[in-house]
Amino acid sequence: MPARTGKQYLEKLKKDRREIYLDGERIDDITEHPELKGAAEAVAHLYDLQYEYPDIMLTENEKGEKVATAFMFPKTKEDLWKIHKASKLWSEYSAGIMGRSPDYLNITFACYASRTDVWRKYGEEEKAKNLENYFKYIRDNDLCLTHCIVNPQVDRSVPEAMQGEGDLALHKVGETEDSIIVSGARMLGTLAPFADEMTIYPSRAGKGIRPEDTKYALMFAVPMDQPGMKLICRDSFSKKRDTFDYPLSSRFDEQDAIVIFDNAHIPKERVFIDGNTELYRAVTDEVNWGAYIVFQAMTRALTKLEFLFGIGHMIADMNGVNAFDHIKEKLGEIWQYKELTRSAIVSAIEGAKENGVNGVLVPDARPLTALRGCMPKWIPRSIELIQLIGGGGFLCTPSRKDMQGPLRPYIDKYYQARNKSALEKIKVNRLAWDFIGSDLAGRGELYERFYLVDSFRVTMDTYTNADKTAEIALVKRFLDQMVLEEEKELV
Structure with a gap:
């Protein structure tokens, strides 16, 4: 399908049954909740802007379908200028407040997908193909992503894998023929209530992973309604606010959340790193x-x-x-x-x-x-x-x-x-x-x-x-x- 409209984005979000909590209450419909509705509609407007400024906001995939510019593999300086202008249009809508607008992760996964040779260098041919397929999926369906790439703040004086006797940081606990099973927590899922998918990948802090920390070296992506995944939001800063009194808070609180995985089964075709600590430590630098x-x-x-x-x-x-x-x-x-x-x-x-x-x-x-x-x-x-x-x-x-x-x-x-x-x-x-x-x-x-x-x-x-x-x-x-x-x- 081509790039989405705001209406299509909201319709998909409305059908979602993610397990997300705000003030101790599980939220059934993000698009109607009084403290989340404003930001959901703001993200929807970003998608509508793609059709207001198609020359800047849209490009084409291999099939000739219109897709978001942020998914582009830039081959010329003109391409980079186009990506910059597209991001600038989106950022101007919220005066730069929404730090996790969809282009952030679009560019991230375009970066990864343009350098799957790094995966192959470390012997991960299958994972490289998974990444290529996933990139095409999110690009061609114009999905909105969030990420959680930092383990919880518990005891920074010890390696992450040792916090809470190794049970707190996100880690692999098992495997089936079709999936890996993970448990643990990650922070900080900005835009999590409004995203289509959650992505887990190495941050620069990934260099703290030791060779023996194989079960913590993970990179994958799952839909926000993945069974076994729960999200806890911080206080909302919308609070049913009047748009005159709070013209920004009422619309652009993109939220932040902790994600908890409780024996969640991650399909293997959605896994991009599984135990390869050498790749996990190197990937952010080697893919630029x-x-x-x-x-x-x-x-x-x-x-x-x-x-x-x-x-x-x-x-x-x-x-x-x-x-x-x-x-x-x-x-x-x-x-x-x-x-x-x-x-x-x-x-x-x-x-x-x-x-x-x-x-x-x-x-x-x-x-x-x-x-x-x-x-x-x-x-x-x-x-x-x-x-x-x-x-x-x-x-x-x-x-x-x-x-x-x-x-x-x-x-x-x-x-x-x-x-x-x-x-x-x-x-x-x-x-x-x-x-x-x-x-x-x-x-x-x-x-x-x-x-x-x-x-x-x-x-x-x-x-x-x-x-x-x-x-x-x-x-x-x-x-x-x-x-x-x-x-x-x-x-």
């Missing part, structure tokens, strides 16, 4: 996963910084403080983050090189890796700057019910801005607060700090893994020129 996924992630981050700059300017302008030097500096700082991000994405595309296997282009990872270390600092810092620009105005903004109440004449008089009516000013402040100060905003800030590994570890790795050859040669050239008569006396 980091370059592709950070490419998508930084496209979304760019949208967030654009929104922060825009809302900061509007607040400063309507309050008349953008004439002050210290406010200009704050807004200029956000602009710099935004432009550095944009420039790095351009550099990643223009510096892309073939993967050396099948002509697929890999974005230049260097500028993306630099952004990956900076973004967990830049976005929280930009949020702080907006708080400083808006100040106490965020704490005394009327609600919709206030606007409909008997004090409306006073509100119109005393809440007006320099160049906006009270209603316009209130709308700007409520939008800004939902982005920087609400409970969804708090979740978003934490998400940006950690979802691609914390800034400390990434920044440390950038130094450790950096090619220092050219820089060392530059310094040595000057050292070699320092041949002075006085130096001979020092030898």
Whole structure:
């Protein structure tokens, strides 16, 4: 079937009978639950955007059917630009809030499927075919995926396989002729209530798997209603909220969930790694996963910084403080983050090189890796700057019910801005607060700090893994020129 519409997405979601819990209650219909409905409809709108912008959002498979651009194997820089533009359109719909829009996992599995030679290198011919078949299945059915790639936080001081005597981390407990049987938990299933499938695969933390940890070296995918799979959601940040008072929380809370596997049977044709610790440890690096996924992630981050700059300017302008030097500096700082991000994405595309296997282009990872270390600092810092620009105005903004109440004449008089009516000013402040100060905003800030590994570890790795050859040669050239008569006396 070709790329889905929002209606088709919701119809499939409505029929699903996944075992998912929110506030201790099993949810029967995601599409009608008051605290989940808004985000379900938001994801549906993303699918509708594919048909509003088909030249950007859609490409073709081998059969000539229209499929999502994010599934593309990029062979030219124009292909990479198209993938970037498609991700940008989706991210702009939620102002970059929805970090797990379907393109995130679409790009991930396109990356894997373009490098099944890595599986064959480690002797996994059958698993390579499984992966190729699965990729075509999700592409041609335009499925929405989530993932859980981190084991539970229990005791990080010991190897993951040793936590809770080895019973807590996701692991294989048995096997039948047609399936492997798994138990244990994984975190953090962002978008889990709204996805069609759950995927399990190595994160960069997969390097913590030891050669003897074969039962923990797993990669597979299953439908969200897989028997033996349960999901526990965190608090909802929608809470039946009014779209005027909470224009973002009411629609874009993509949710996060812990997934628990309780003797779940995973069909063998859905298994991509089963006990091969060598492949498990190597796969993320050897398929260039980091370059592709950070490419998508930084496209979304760019949208967030654009929104922060825009809302900061509007607040400063309507309050008349953008004439002050210290406010200009704050807004200029956000602009710099935004432009550095944009420039790095351009550099990643223009510096892309073939993967050396099948002509697929890999974005230049260097500028993306630099952004990956900076973004967990830049976005929280930009949020702080907006708080400083808006100040106490965020704490005394009327609600919709206030606007409909008997004090409306006073509100119109005393809440007006320099160049906006009270209603316009209130709308700007409520939008800004939902982005920087609400409970969804708090979740978003934490998400940006950690979802691609914390800034400390990434920044440390950038130094450790950096090619220092050219820089060392530059310094040595000057050292070699320092041949002075006085130096001979020092030898």
